[in-house]
Amino acid sequence: MSILSLAILIFILMESANVAILYFWPGSQLGNGVGVFHAFHNPGNEEQRLFSAYLVNWVAGVKLIFIFLLAAILAVGTE
Numbered sequence: 001m002s003i004l005s006l007a008i009l010i011f012i013l014m015e016s017a018n019v020a021i022l023y024f025w026p027g028s029q030l031g032n033g034v035g036v037f038h039a040f041h042n043p044g045n046e047e048q049r050l051f052s053a054y055l056v057n058w059v060a061g062v063k064l065i066f067i068f069l070l071a072a073i074l075a076v077g078t079e
Contacts, residue, residue, distance in 0.1 A: 008070050015067050022060035032059070 021031040029035040034056055043049035 005074060008074055012067055012070055012074075015063050019060050019063050019067065022056055022063070026053070026056045032063075 018031040021028050021033050026033060027035040027040065034040045034052070040052050043052060
């Protein structure tokens with residue numbers, strides 16, 4: 001296993017943890033959780049709450065796309 005493959009694998013593991021935090025514990029202050037923002041905990045109205053939840057899920061979805069892309073590169077890529 002090359003150093004690049006190892007680095008990609010470590011990145012996949014870290015980003016997988018961030019995706020889990022965003023989907024299951026979005027209010028967390030760990031990883032990429034948005035718990036550090038006051039607007040997430042105290043939205044002004046229902047629209048702001050829904051919009052912030054949408055953005056959190058969108059970011060997690062984009063991270064999943066990159067994780068699957070990197071996993072495919074590791075699986076079928078040649079050295």
